[in-house]
Amino acid sequence: MQPVHAPFPATRLRRTRVSSGIRDLVQENKLDTRDLIWPVFVCEGENHEEPVPSMPGVMRRSVDKLAEAVSEAYDLGIPAVDIFPYTPSDKRSADASEAWNPENLSNRATRAIKAACPEMLVMTDVALDPYSDTGHDGYVKDGYVVNDETVEALVKQTLSQAEAGADIIGPSDMMDNRIGAMRAALEKNGFQNVMILSYAAKYASAFYGPFRDAVGAAASLKGGDKKTYQMNPANTDEALRLVARDLSEGADMVMIKPGMPYLDICRRVKDQFGVPTFAYQVSGEYAMLQAAAQNGWLDGDKVMVESLMAFKRAGCDGVLTYYAPEFARKFGSA
Numbered sequence: 371m372q373p374v375h376a377p378f379p380a381t382r383l384r385r386t387r388v389s390s391g392i393r394d395l396v397q398e399n400k401l402d403t404r405d406l407i408w409p410v411f412v413c414e415g416e417n418h419e420e421p422v423p424s425m426p427g428v429m430r431r432s433v434d435k436l437a438e439a440v441s442e443a444y445d446l447g448i449p450a451v452d453i454f455p456y457t458p459s460d461k462r463s464a465d466a467s468e469a470w471n472p473e474n475l476s477n478r479a480t481r482a483i484k485a486a487c488p489e490m491l492v493m494t495d496v497a498l499d500p501y502s503d504t505g506h507d508g509y510v511k512d513g514y515v516v517n518d519e520t521v522e523a524l525v526k527q528t529l530s531q532a533e534a535g536a537d538i539i540g541p542s543d544m545m546d547n548r549i550g551a552m553r554a555a556l557e558k559n560g561f562q563n564v565m566i567l568s569y570a571a572k573y574a575s576a577f578y579g580p581f582r583d584a585v586g587a588a589a590s591l592k593g594g595d596k597k598t599y600q601m602n603p604a605n606t607d608e609a610l611r612l613v614a615r616d617l618s619e620g621a622d623m624v625m626i627k628p629g630m631p632y633l634d635i636c637r638r639v640k641d642q643f644g645v646p647t648f649a650y651q652v653s654g655e656y657a658m659l660q661a662a663a664q665n666g667w668l669d670g671d672k673v674m675v676e677s678l679m680a681f682k683r684a685g686c687d688g689v690l691t692y693y694a695p696e697f698a699r700k701f702g703s704a
């Protein structure tokens with residue numbers, strides 16, 4: 371696009387900013403609660419809620435409490451939730467087999483949400499980190515996260531989530547060939563309409579810190595990193611290759627993660643592929659905005675809206691954000 375305009379004063383660009391009415395009329399991007407996916411944490415227990423200290427405003431909830439909170443979120447207009455389990459340490463193991471236990475926390479939460487609120491879209495996370503004794507998303511052999519054996523486990527996890535009623539499978543593991551393997555298994559087992567929202571461009575980021583506390587994976591990871599499978603934050607072309615690859619294997623939608631530091635990737639992906647594109651405003655992004663707001667250094671409501679609007683401007687169709695209920699309650703749309 372080449373903007374053309376008459377010279378000043380025929381053109382005064384401030385004219386269309388003069389009142390809120392005209393500002394609204396010419397606003398290019400809109401943000402709506404219906405664009406948001408709410409990531410939620412589930413823990414064992416009954417009638418139990420506990421705050422996640424590094425994520426002010428975020429709770430871990432027992433299955434019953436989660437189902438209640440999710441029903442309220444649905445009433446606020448939030449269309450989808452993404453479930454993350456806080457697995458008790460005695461259920462984390464070398465083979466991570468709790469990941470495909472039909473009775474694991476994530477599957478129980480899926481069923482409870484579907485029972486309480488059938489229209490809510492349930493997304494589930496595919497990766498072994500809440501179940502492995504290493505805190506890694508896959509199996510570790512000789513210090514390396516092995517690909518192909520991990521994919522076999524991820525396929526079992528996927529099927530158990532679909533069986534429990536998940537609508538959207540969210541592979542966050544970054545193994546090679548997992549989308550194709552999952553898609554084939556879903557087709558074969560009668561889950562033709564179960565969607566895959568691929569974490570296609572997921573970076574090895576320090577912004578996941580508070581999340582690893584929230585799901586209890588930080589301790590097992592022992593300060594290790596995920597650089598042999600998650601992307602180098604310095605790369606962009608590689609993100610396009612990953613998105614192309616995941617689409618060719620049967621992903622329905624793609625995600626960029628983290629969000630705010632990677633808006634350039636969102637824009638490139640949307641322009642290049644034109645597919646449903648999501649960004650994950652991750653735990654660390656949320657934590658830093660909330661921490662500054664708590665200190666009175668930033669206006670919390672305003673930075674919430676501005677940070678979410680940035681994703682729409684960058685071309686995203688939707689955003690995974692811990693702010694979802696707060697945005698829905700306070701604004702609904704912007």
Ligand SMILES: NCc1[nH]cc(CCC(=O)O)c1CC(=O)O
Nearest residue numbers: 497499542577578581652653654
């Ligand atoms: N596979 C795990 C997973 N799924 C979502 C997040 C991060 C979400 C967040 O920080 O909010 C992570 C963390 C990681 O890769 O270590």
